Amino acid sequence: MVRLSDLHPNEAEHLRARADAMPELKCEQWLTPRPLAESTVALVSTCGMHRRDDPPFTLGAVDYRMIPRGVDWADIIISHLSTNFDRSGLADDPNVAMPLDRLEDLAANDEIGAVSKWHYTFMGGHPQPQMFEEAGQEVGRHLASDGVDVALLVPI
Amino acid sequence: MATASISLIREQTERVRPPRALWVPFPLGRPLGIPGDTNFQLDVLRATLGMLSTATEPVIEDYPIEAPDAGPEVWACPLTIEVESDESLAGRLLQEVARLRPWATETRRRRGRTLFGLSGAGPDQVDDVATMLASVAESGNVTDQLTTDIKWAHPMPFLLRHLAEDLRSFYHEAIASQPGDIPPNHDALNKWIFGETVLGEVLLTIGEHLTIAGKTDPKVGIVRNLMIPEGL
Numbered sequence: 001m002v003r004l005s006d007l008h009p010n011e012a013e014h015l016r017a018r019a020d021a022m023p024e025l026k027c028e029q030w031l032t033p034r035p036l037a038e039s040t041v042a043l044v045s046t047c048g049m050h051r052r053d054d055p056p057f058t059l060g061a062v063d064y065r066m067i068p069r070g071v072d073w074a075d076i077i078i079s080h081l082s083t084n085f086d087r088s089g090l091a092d093d094p095n096v097a098m099p100l101d102r103l104e105d106l107a108a109n110d111e112i113g114a115v116s117k118w119h120y121t122f123m124g125g126h127p128q129p130q131m132f133e134e135a136g137q138e139v140g141r142h143l144a145s146d147g148v149d150v151a152l153l154v155p156i
Numbered sequence: 157m158a159t160a161s162i163s164l165i166r167e168q169t170e171r172v173r174p175p176r177a178l179w180v181p182f183p184l185g186r187p188l189g190i191p192g193d194t195n196f197q198l199d200v201l202r203a204t205l206g207m208l209s210t211a212t213e214p215v216i217e218d219y220p221i222e223a224p225d226a227g228p229e230v231w232a233c234p235l236t237i238e239v240e241s242d243e244s245l246a247g248r249l250l251q252e253v254a255r256l257r258p259w260a261t262e263t264r265r266r267r268g269r270t271l272f273g274l275s276g277a278g279p280d281q282v283d284d285v286a287t288m289l290a291s292v293a294e295s296g297n298v299t300d301q302l303t304t305d306i307k308w309a310h311p312m313p314f315l316l317r318h319l320a321e322d323l324r325s326f327y328h329e330a331i332a333s334q335p336g337d338i339p340p341n342h343d344a345l346n347k348w349i350f351g352e353t354v355l356g357e358v359l360l361t362i363g364e365h366l367t368i369a370g371k372t373d374p375k376v377g378i379v380r381n382l383m384i385p386e387g388l
Contacts, residue, residue, distance in 0.1 A: 003181070004167065008387040019167040025214075027175050033158035033208050041205070052273065056309060056318075059378070074269035081317065083385040086185030086342035088328045091271050093191035102188070102197045112205070143157060150208060152201075153161035153174070154187050 011084055022129055039149035041106075042116035043067075044139065046124025047090070047097045047156040048080025057081065057123035062131045064139055067119040071100070080123050085156055097156055116148050124156055160204050162187045163216065173214045176207035180219040183342060189223040196223070231340035233331070233348055235259065245358060246290035252354045253286050253323075256330035263329040271325045275318040276309035282326050286355075289319050293361040298369050298376060313366065313375075317382045320359055327355060350388045359384060 004012040033039060048057050050065035056079035057065075067076075073094050078087065089096045100119065106112045120139045122132065143151055163169035163179040164187055180200060182189045188197040203219055239251035260282075264270050270279050277285050288302050298313045310318050327349060332339055340348065350356035363380045370377015 004165070011386040014386075015165050016167060019165065019171045022168055022171045025172050025174055027173070027214050030175070030213065031158045036205055036208055039208075056274065058310075059314070059382075076269075077271055077274055079274055079318070081382045083382060084184065086183050087271065087325070088332070088339060088342070088345060089183075089186045089191040091325065091328060092267070092332060092339075095194075095197055096186050096188045096191040099188050099197055099201060102194070102201050105194065105198060106201065106205075111202070140157070149157055150205070151157055151159045152204065153159055155162060155164045156185060156187065 018127065021127070034149055036112055036150070037110055038113045040114040040116055040147055041103055041112050041150045041152055042143050042146070042148040043098065043100060043103065043119040043152050043154060044121075044143075045098055045119070045154045045156065046122045047078065047154070048123040049076055049078050049090075049094070049098055049121050051075050052077050060126065061123050062126060062135055063122075064135050065121045067098070067100070067121060069100070069115055069117050069119070080125070080156065082125050082156075097154065099154070103152075113149070116143070117146055118142065158208055160207050162200070162204055166216070169216055175214050176204075176211045177216045178204045178207065178219055179216055180223075182223045185342065186223065189221075231344040231348065233352065234334050235330070237353065239354060244290075245294055245354070245361075246287055248354045249286045249290045249358055250283060253282055253326070256327060257282070259331070259333045260326050260329035262333040266333070270329065272322050272329075274309070274325075275306075275315060275322050277306050277319075277322060281306060282323070285319050285322050289316070289323065289355075289358050289362065292316060292365070293358045296365045296368075298362065298365045298379075299373075313369075313379045314382075316362060316366070317379050320362075320383045323355055324349065327353070346385050346388065350384070360388075 004016060052075050054065050059081060076094060095101050103115045107115050160176045161174050163177045164184055166179045169177045169179060180187060188200050190196045200219060207217060237252050237255045239248045272279050275285060284304060284306060292298060298316060301312050308315050350360065363384045366376055366380040
């Protein structure tokens with residue numbers, strides 16, 4: 001489990017300091033989405049996953065990579081630089097952090113309307129999350145252009 | 157568009173206050189809880205996406221089910237990987253890799269994929285990666301680019317971090333095929349690699365070189381923190 005008290009004291013202090021430095025989002029306009037069964041859903045993750053021939057994430061990266069719907073998991077690699085999260089689960093089943101197959105399950109069961117053609121990954125853990133604003137807005141425009149109704153945000 | 161998010165560090169989510177967040181009591185690296193458990197993962201997704209039809213203001217809900225921990229914290233490697241102690245560091249690391257290879261190969265066969273290759277090495281170039289890491293540990297040179305036929309995907313010293321990750325992936329693959337044993341969790345894996353393996357000895361030695369080189373070039377020193385987990 002992730003409770004700060006369960007982590008190494010240095011790591012817990014690091015994550016607590018990160019929390020203190022994070023700005024409040026200040027949700028200015030509350031959006032009531034259409035019914036989930038009619039919504040197209042995209043996944044946006046900070047797990048640092050990408051296709052094998054994509055450029056890897058580098059120190060301080062605030063850019064993103066695109067993962068197509070139906071990607072072959074054998075083509076996936078993780079260049080996130082942190083050593084402080086478990087990768088053995090991801091190696092066994094990528095859906096434990098990037099649940100693309102589960103979104104397909106929900107779509108097949110008519111619980112969501114559709115799975116987006118594209119999904120997006122960043123490398124989380126940056127000390128200044130505000131630095132992601134430009135790339136985040138760009139991803140938002142791409143998602144809107146693709147008719148995505150819901151962005152599912154997943155950390156690592 | 158609307159968003160729904162999973163939260164692993166509740167303190168950070170409380171600070172940011174995103175529109176809809178489900179805090180999950182799972183380990184870092186496993187936001188959907190349990191690898192290979194479709195129903196568990198679907199339940200987490202339903203709980204997260206379900207907030208889209210219930211929330212009317214920014215809210216954090218707590219997922220009520222604890223995932224079984226990712227293996228025992230106290231764990232002993234069932235493999236015998238003792239190597240000849242009079243060999244060079246490179247020789248001992250290659251012996252260790254050879255002992256693990258059949259098990260790692262079995263895992264790759266079962267999964268049909270591998271996370272190995274981040275450094276630029278091909279999936280079968282495990283010995284090359286081990287040789288490179290051992291050579292840096294022995295020479296102490298953590299900045300000059302490593303010359304080999306492999307087209308490395310990173311410059312030095314950052315390449316060291318990715319070489320280390322590749323070998324760690326290979327070791328994890330070897331452990332994942334152990335019959336009748338629950339795989340160790342993240343901390344137990346680190347304790348095993350850094351406390352009981354030649355790979356750990358090699359990485360800690362490189363870490364010392366990075367610390368020394370980092371006194372004149374802080375960027376080099378950073379690589380140690382990207383290669384060796386907190387507390388080791």
